[in-house]
Amino acid sequence: MTNPTHLPPEALDSWTRAACDELGLDRSDVDIALILDLARDVAHGVARPAAPVTAYLAGLAAGRGTMTPEDAVRRVSSRATQWSS
Template sequence: MNVLEQWTALVCRELGIDPERVDRNAVLDLTRDVAHGVARPAAPLTAYLLGLAQGAGTAPQDALERLSMMARNWEQATTETMKDA
């Protein structure tokens, strides 16, 4: 077990989360997309906001994929938004 797996297991135990429900790679992919597409500080904030929404039951089922797509298209989206302003 590597450090990331150990950390994930310990955090899951501390928070009462079933580690089998954690898609670590998907979360890491999301934070990578946000860090590279938007801004590095936005990555942990996005993961936290997604967790809040999922915990509250307000996140769409495909929220993680939608957020990743938004991050990957951030430059294009902001360019188009600036043209509309």
């Protein structure tokens, strides 16, 4: 069985729609590019395993109304690009 290293854009969109349906979310509220940029910044600036955890944390902050999704991503992306452990 092969495991593709790159997901074609149409498959990512299809998965996002399916996940949104499953979670009762509106697909139009999901900015895939914003999330991928966050994951890139964290994976490169901190560590790869930190990317999904950080995406979850940003989503949690946005979902709780602590800040907008864009502000949450901007803040942790900025922190990740300045990170030195």
